[in-house]
Amino acid sequence: MTEPYVQPVTYLDEKLPDVLMRIVSELYDVAYLIERVEPQLLEIGGTSVLQSPDTMKVLQGIDLAVQKARGLAEFIDTITATIPEDCMVDVSTALNLVKLADMHKALSKGMRHGHSQPLSKAAGDFDLF
Numbered sequence: 001m002t003e004p005y006v007q008p009v010t011y012l013d014e015k016l017p018d019v020l021m022r023i024v025s026e027l028y029d030v031a032y033l034i035e036r037v038e039p040q041l042l043e044i045g046g047t048s049v050l051q052s053p054d055t056m057k058v059l060q061g062i063d064l065a066v067q068k069a070r071g072l073a074e075f076i077d078t079i080t081a082t083i084p085e086d087c088m089v090d091v092s093t094a095l096n097l098v099k100l101a102d103m104h105k106a107l108s109k110g111m112r113h114g115h116s117q118p119l120s121k122a123a124g125d126f127d128l129f
Helices: 016-035 037-045 047-051 053-080 092-096 101-108
Strands: 013-015 088-090
Touching: 013 016, 016 037, 016 053, 016 088, 016 101, 037 047, 037 053, 047 053, 092 101
Parallel strands: none
Antiparallel strands: 013 088
16 A cells, blocks of 8 residues: 655744744734725715714724734834844744735745735735625
8 A cells, every 4th residue: 555645844944033024014014904994984984974983983993903913013023123033933834824825925935025005906805794
């Protein structure tokens, strides 16, 4: 009987500070994307939506999400400065859990990028619940 094909295990050892800085970049990108939702909501609903207490709670939630994402990014950025450059981590298992192709590429290839495209230019799949 033949043994089933087993893929060789590959380890992606990278400098921890480099990995963390890519995460910082992604968190800033998340904050930017969330922040772009607010004007879109106002454009769709008009200024009258500001009179609804529920809408105000949603807008406050958007602001809080942006602040939290930026706060996490700043926290990680700050502690990364104290991590020795020779501290290595294997990112292969963690990368396998990342499902978004662009984020997977950004986290694995060492490329930092600017902000995402404006929402009007962004495209992709979405789920309706």
